[in-house]
Amino acid sequence: xxxxASSKVRSFLPVLAAVCLALSAASVAQHPNSxxxxxxxxxxxxxxxxxxxxxxAETCGxxxxxxxxxxxxxxxxxxxxxxxxxxxxxxxxxxxETYQIMETKFEGNGPQSSVLPVAxxxxxxxxxxxxxxxxxxxxxxxxxQSGFIFHRN
Numbered sequence: 750x751x752x753x754a755s756s757k758v759r760s761f762l763p764v765l766a767a768v769c770l771a772l773s774a775a776s777v778a779q780h781p782n783s784x785x786x787x788x789x790x791x792x793x794x795x796x797x798x799x800x801x802x803x804x805x806a807e808t809c810g811x812x813x814x815x816x817x818x819x820x821x822x823x824x825x826x827x828x829x830x831x832x833x834x835x836x837x838x839x840x841x842x843x844x845x846e847t848y849q850i851m852e853t854k855f856e857g858n859g860p861q862s863s864v865l866p867v868a869x870x871x872x873x874x875x876x877x878x879x880x881x882x883x884x885x886x887x888x889x890x891x892x893x894q895s896g897f898i899f900h901r902n
Contacts, residue, residue, distance in 0.1 A: 798827060798829045806818045815900065818868070832856065836886065881899065
């Protein structure tokens, strides 16, 4: 009797394993942090969000003297951005490495500002001169990018 029951359990195990594997795969595919899923909310039909980026110290521009700048302010002016969003500003060093990422939650159109400290930071201490790249993301998708130059003389 024990061998008959044992035989039934053994014949049922492959079916059980297949069901567990299928359920596990379905669970991973529906998980919001799954790498196969787009984590950004779906975009509404109509005009896509867009932005302009201004880089400012005492004045806005694209070239700044590294020893004369206390901080740079990034002003991102959003259009067609109805609803709640996450903005990320990514600063890339002249050689392409990420220096810093700033994240801001906002709702609707209009300007959003973020400040990159310069005075007393690694930027001045290590004289990180050259052309920097600034990338602006909305809900994880690159929307615009620009650049600026830190120079010494």
